[in-house]
Amino acid sequence: MLLIPCPHCGPRPETEFVYGGDARVKRPDPENSTDEQWTSYIYARDNPKGQHQELWLHNAGCHLWLIVERDTVSHAIGSVRAVREGQQ
Amino acid sequence: MTTSQPNRTTLGGRLIDRTQIKNFQFDGRSIPFHPGDSIASALLASGRSVVGRSFKLHRPRGVYALGADEPNALVTTGSGPTLTPNQRATIIPVEAGMRVAGQNAWPNVQVDLFGLLDRVRPLLPAGFYYKTFMWPPSQWLRYERQIRKMAGLGPPPTEADSAKYAHRNAHADVLIAGGGPAGLSAALAAGEAGQDVILAASGQALGGGLLNQYHQAQDAWLAETITKLKALPNVRIMTMTTVVGAYEHNLFTLSERVVMRDGRMEGQPEERFWQVRSQRLIIATGGIERPLLFGDNDRPGVMLAGAASGYIWRFGVLAGRSPIIAGADDRIYKIARDFIDAGANVRAVIDLRDDPGAMADLLAADGVRVERGAMIVRAHGRHKVRAAEVWRISEAKPRLLELISADAILTTGGFGPALQLHAQARGKLSWDSGLRAFVPADNPDGNVSIGGARGSFNFELAISEGANAGRDEPLPTLCSQQAPSVHAPWDLPRLSKRPRFVDFQNDVADKDIELAAREGYRSIEHVKRYTTLGMGTDQGRAAGPMGLALLAAAIGQEITKTGVTTFRPPTTPVTFGAVAGATKGELGHAIRRTAADGWHAAQGASFIDAGLWRRPRFYKANGATVGEAYRAEAKAVREKGGMIDVSTLGKIDVQGPDAGIFLDKLYTNRISNLRLGRGRYGLMLREDGRIFDDGVVFRTGEDRFHLSCTTGGASAVYQHIEYALQVLWPSLEVYVTPVTEEWFAVAVSGPRARDLLTALLPGLDVTNSALPLMGMLETTLFDQRLLVMRISYSGELSYEINISADWGAALWRRLSELASDLEIIAYGTEAMGALRIEKGHITHAEADGRTTPDDVGLGSLVDKKKDAIGVRSLSLPVFSEAGRKQLVGLVVDDGAATLPIGAQITVDDQGATPRPSLGHVTSWAYSSELQRTIALALIKDGKRLIGERIFIVSPVMGESVAGKVVDPVFIDKEGSRLRA
Numbered sequence A: 001m002l003l004i005p006c007p008h009c010g011p012r013p014e015t016e017f018v019y020g021g022d023a024r025v026k027r028p029d030p031e032n033s034t035d036e037q038w039t040s041y042i043y044a045r046d047n048p049k050g051q052h053q054e055l056w057l058h059n060a061g062c063h064l065w066l067i068v069e070r071d072t073v074s075h076a077i078g079s080v081r082a083v084r085e086g087q088q
Numbered sequence B: 001m002t003t004s005q006p007n008r009t010t011l012g013g014r015l016i017d018r019t020q021i022k023n024f025q026f027d028g029r030s031i032p033f034h035p036g037d038s039i040a041s042a043l044l045a046s047g048r049s050v051v052g053r054s055f056k057l058h059r060p061r062g063v064y065a066l067g068a069d070e071p072n073a074l075v076t077t078g079s080g081p082t083l084t085p086n087q088r089a090t091i092i093p094v095e096a097g098m099r100v101a102g103q104n105a106w107p108n109v110q111v112d113l114f115g116l117l118d119r120v121r122p123l124l125p126a127g128f129y130y131k132t133f134m135w136p137p138s139q140w141l142r143y144e145r146q147i148r149k150m151a152g153l154g155p156p157p158t159e160a161d162s163a164k165y166a167h168r169n170a171h172a173d174v175l176i177a178g179g180g181p182a183g184l185s186a187a188l189a190a191g192e193a194g195q196d197v198i199l200a201a202s203g204q205a206l207g208g209g210l211l212n213q214y215h216q217a218q219d220a221w222l223a224e225t226i227t228k229l230k231a232l233p234n235v236r237i238m239t240m241t242t243v244v245g246a247y248e249h250n251l252f253t254l255s256e257r258v259v260m261r262d263g264r265m266e267g268q269p270e271e272r273f274w275q276v277r278s279q280r281l282i283i284a285t286g287g288i289e290r291p292l293l294f295g296d297n298d299r300p301g302v303m304l305a306g307a308a309s310g311y312i313w314r315f316g317v318l319a320g321r322s323p324i325i326a327g328a329d330d331r332i333y334k335i336a337r338d339f340i341d342a343g344a345n346v347r348a349v350i351d352l353r354d355d356p357g358a359m360a361d362l363l364a365a366d367g368v369r370v371e372r373g374a375m376i377v378r379a380h381g382r383h384k385v386r387a388a389e390v391w392r393i394s395e396a397k398p399r400l401l402e403l404i405s406a407d408a409i410l411t412t413g414g415f416g417p418a419l420q421l422h423a424q425a426r427g428k429l430s431w432d433s434g435l436r437a438f439v440p441a442d443n444p445d446g447n448v449s450i451g452g453a454r455g456s457f458n459f460e461l462a463i464s465e466g467a468n469a470g471r472d473e474p475l476p477t478l479c480s481q482q483a484p485s486v487h488a489p490w491d492l493p494r495l496s497k498r499p500r501f502v503d504f505q506n507d508v509a510d511k512d513i514e515l516a517a518r519e520g521y522r523s524i525e526h527v528k529r530y531t532t533l534g535m536g537t538d539q540g541r542a543a544g545p546m547g548l549a550l551l552a553a554a555i556g557q558e559i560t561k562t563g564v565t566t567f568r569p570p571t572t573p574v575t576f577g578a579v580a581g582a583t584k585g586e587l588g589h590a591i592r593r594t595a596a597d598g599w600h601a602a603q604g605a606s607f608i609d610a611g612l613w614r615r616p617r618f619y620k621a622n623g624a625t626v627g628e629a630y631r632a633e634a635k636a637v638r639e640k641g642g643m644i645d646v647s648t649l650g651k652i653d654v655q656g657p658d659a660g661i662f663l664d665k666l667y668t669n670r671i672s673n674l675r676l677g678r679g680r681y682g683l684m685l686r687e688d689g690r691i692f693d694d695g696v697v698f699r700t701g702e703d704r705f706h707l708s709c710t711t712g713g714a715s716a717v718y719q720h721i722e723y724a725l726q727v728l729w730p731s732l733e734v735y736v737t738p739v740t741e742e743w744f745a746v747a748v749s750g751p752r753a754r755d756l757l758t759a760l761l762p763g764l765d766v767t768n769s770a771l772p773l774m775g776m777l778e779t780t781l782f783d784q785r786l787l788v789m790r791i792s793y794s795g796e797l798s799y800e801i802n803i804s805a806d807w808g809a810a811l812w813r814r815l816s817e818l819a820s821d822l823e824i825i826a827y828g829t830e831a832m833g834a835l836r837i838e839k840g841h842i843t844h845a846e847a848d849g850r851t852t853p854d855d856v857g858l859g860s861l862v863d864k865k866k867d868a869i870g871v872r873s874l875s876l877p878v879f880s881e882a883g884r885k886q887l888v889g890l891v892v893d894d895g896a897a898t899l900p901i902g903a904q905i906t907v908d909d910q911g912a913t914p915r916p917s918l919g920h921v922t923s924w925a926y927s928s929e930l931q932r933t934i935a936l937a938l939i940k941d942g943k944r945l946i947g948e949r950i951f952i953v954s955p956v957m958g959e960s961v962a963g964k965v966v967d968p969v970f971i972d973k974e975g976s977r978l979r980a
């Protein structure tokens, strides 16, 4: 079971979190996107072996959505930060 | 008493207390034992050879091994509420008065009538059941029931388990799995370095393999090390504890059996299930002894040689009084001397090697028969070994030497490392050609294997590796300690037609693996499932490597290419009770109760789970059955009025200067233009255009909104909202708080609803102009803030009254008192369901994760002029194609028919099958108002089919009901009652 270091709450077990998918996927402008671009945003996901940037919600904790760097092979976790931090 | 323990010897017995003799029951007979015995050692001491029957062929089986690798001696302990099947007799300490039963036999293991199956063994090859009983499909259930009865393990308990189980959590710097020399040495080094250490040892005593032998210097080291460890406060020693699982980020699970020495203390659990997060794991789980392969190698009396000498030194038990010992390394001579010292008459030592050297010569010089370049070809004897067929194989043509009589055949093919934890921790393996075994090839996440678990089957190596590992220093390079012997334990000529079993528990013989190879199986994972190789409780500890080697040989492949099967937790069986711990019965899952739960229970509510909540489904006063009750309740709501506890609906408070803009992005319709104190029904979509949730939004302040959502969707909706806010639109200034628990809510519905509201709040203007549909009033009751929202789910004049949850019980009680004068009753979710079906309102049965707003007739709620989650997807061509399923209503010809569960809709119910399904019934009820059965359904192009005849069918149940497609709103299409 993963141990995810929440920047707000400290290291917490995976069961407190909800997985939110690939953090690199960005929502395209719905007005100016083709059907292909839009469906790719909804359905197409990479399945990388190794480093991955993932969204995790600390659901049983502070309710922050986090960007977690995780190695999909070793499960090693790199940086963890709140999504909001980078964007505001 | 010694007469009843014919195989007890005065030598050894370091784990037992010979001064005491107690008794337990095996298959109804009293068997003596010494405290410290395992069930297996006590049975062996009493001369009991047959202790179980095999899974498929019901062949008699005896004790074979010493520990968790035991494939045969599975027993059932206890009875009634303490009955526990499939326990390995080799690891369960026997307790006075314990009731133990052999398994998988009728009437008992000695005289098993199903044993006749073995006579037809050639007819029962691998995959027999798959090949034979699959047709016709309608008969499979019948075959399966019979097969289950005959092939099986212990009986399942029929009563609730009376034992207590506990869960524990711990943290450590170092967790050490294994209490042998390597593990002890590691624990001492880590402990002396000041680390927090947990040492988990599977047995009752520390020492591991050292307990299976006598060695003065090593025994002294063991005693001294244990003394030092016990003096270290930072070392926790846990006996009867096995590390069963290795998970990500060094979380480990441990299964601890609490041993009753002198009666278990009141309230003490039988087992504890531990979760340990440790910086490091040191794997010191030792090796697994491998047998030699020969015909009828499963007969009672055939045992692993190392295990057999372990029984002497641990328990003072002779596995045979006149044994034959066979193998291909010098240990067989040491084991022969153990038996001789213990008073046995060793009939012969059979060495596969042509020229074994000095140890063989010395033993022969002492007058023991030693056969070099020879092997055992088959065992004779059915319920007990009588003799061994010994052949000379060193010459060009193998020849029978002699049928040597013996009461036990003890074989060893050396050891392989116990790889379970290493592999579970995603460690890699490499093939060691000297050991003829897979060995750990890396240290996954820094978790290191030492001693036998690494392939170092040598005391000095084990303790030096332990010391290094304990201090977190690198280990010396692994070098194979022995040159490969001439014969691998599985690579022996087949000189007998008798089956050579690879997996005893599942009756898998070498021929079954060869058959699988001939039939085209190449992957060991497929062969495992086809033959059931290694799928028993011993988890293929002994069978696995041999099975791999045989498959590799059968398909002419290198064993390294064949690979190994995946190792999954647990390494050894864990009882369900231990996994469940205290979370059973009432504590099985949390129950959320509304503030009025006590009233509901007192009034005879029958409850139903709604997520974690429990809600009244109906009140028993309104009918003897759920059907009667909901019809009466729904009728009352339509004719007079009803009240229902709706506190479980999710409620979310949204505030901030950008709240309106934000909600426009969450809901398909516009929310930002709501007037203060007004509400609107809103739909939320997933980004792929499917309906996610629905509910009513009220504007309770200039920058503040009160959202409601479905009971089941509440937590997912909140996560979704936080995602939208934090990930998609982080620049908006909005604050979101889930407030479901803060409010108690009751919906009052029906023609007399306004009368009840007036009675509750005398003097308050609740006329249509003051409180119109989708309007809201704020007032006080009991000095508390009270929100009255005029919304309706039932289709009647209806108010939802909200108050602080602390005052919910009081509000409900007041309302129910006032309601009785008006003949307004409390109703449950079943009646609510019938009322909403009459109105064509959707729930998750219709918004099933596939439907769009258009599909369920709510397309008008989508404002395409603004961006909201999911709206862009609705313009994808797929959603406007013909043939989409649409929400319709159904009525049936036979007005009161009940509809089959999971019913499909077809145009016809005659003629050829399969008939294409147009769709399915999503919900149905008996409408008290229309006095007929009505249903909602999702049907292909349903809106065009209104008026058409259809059949509601269940091919599974063999049912068919004729009916007609109608509009999904059955009553009050204009909504005049809502506005009354």
Ligand SMILES: [Zn+2]
Binding pocket: A006, A007, A008, A009, A010, A058, A061, A062, A063, A064
């Ligand atoms: Zn947190």
